[in-house]
Amino acid sequence: MPKTISPSKSVKYSLSGLAPLEAVLFDIDGTLCDSDPLHYYAFRELLLQIGYNGGVPITEEFFIEKVAGKHNDDIARGLFPDWDLEKGLKFTDDKEALFRKLAKDQVKPLNGLHKIRKWIEDRGLKRAAVSNAPRPNAELMISLLGLSDFFHAVVVGSECDRAKPFPDPYLKALEVLQVSKDHTFVFEDSVSGIKAGVAAEMPVVGLTTRNPESLLMEAKPVFLIRDYDDPKLWAALAELDQKGAPGATAAA
Template identity: 65%
Template sequence: MVPFPSSTDLQAVLFDVDGTLCDSDPLHYLTFRDMLQEVGFQDGVPITEEFFSNNISGKHNDDIGATLFPDWDGNKCKKFFDDKEALFRSKAPQHLKPINGLHKLCKWIESRGLRRAAVTNAPRENAELMISLVGLTDFFELVVIGSECEQAKPFPDPYLKALEHFKIPAHRAFAVEDSTSGLKAAVGAGLAVLGITTRNPGQALLEAGATFLIKDFEDPDLWNALES
């Protein structure tokens, strides 16, 4: 477990997007469930939320495709995910809201002149839409997309790219993540990580290396750490 930086050392905060800025997993789950039924996955038996959490949540689409459709060719896989992401985007404005306390934390970050980036496995079009829907388009200086790096999360490349961009060492930053895949990426980059328990079990986040857990951005444990 990487120790949390002191307020005097802190220079940057790096956010995941899905499940961290907004509670998007329920919409991803419903979208995957319906589309997988349409293509006859599991003989048409709907996937469960547990299946989604274990096999899909936080993972890059290429890795999801290799797990779900090992016999599909690349073009068929790409069309499925393109259609899935388009359906997700069409429903997002009616479903997605900021995580409680998000804007309070962002104001605190801005008031201290900290650098800030979004680091995500979501496709760029999805990430920019979600960031816009929670009102943070002008907040982020940088949006790092997993598929635009050499390797996506759970590899550390996306977080390393953000740190390199800011020219800030890992011990002077922290990440906020809600998935084990994202946590492994951040820890692999040498970052302290707040595990936000939006949907995934806290114990799994701790086992993946979370420095500590928070329920949302109003959590007293977060503010105690920031103000220490």
């Protein structure tokens, strides 16, 4: 197991057991940027076009429960249990095309993203993006956010044996980066993603970008933050620096 706290323990906001830190792994949607509203809009509009749910628009609560953070295979099966998978995936492909069109003008980084980027780069840490999104989506988002030269690897669920919530994408990222789970942590915003990181035996810092805190805590992150400016995060990173992170200086 990773050398860090359990969410059930009373010690709060600690990542110090990871020292010396080797790598940081990021989900993309909802973690690097608040893109879920665009996904919700794309799903809602295309589902309306086919008369889904009797022509009643899906709610955000439905989106969070049935769609957010999940792989398209699982989404297609969940939304269209009576369809063959190929037909369901054609729908999700059309939705992804609409999402990419919307994203080009509307994607913005989460608050503090470039601050945490600098912290990671200053310490020479390895980093990867790990997503259930299709690769074209993942690479587009990274490019739009100006992070193409930041990540050493991009791992997508469809290229692994199993997507999130299984640990496979995060285990693959560890393998590609050649780092230890005992010296790596994860940023995630969805239940599916947090479960994947925890199943890969790494501590996960959860972001409350869109999903309810109570729901996220059920997946057992070490703690939750609202964004990368959250004082809880920087207190934990300062403590980690003090425990001997490579090239560390006091966190700003």
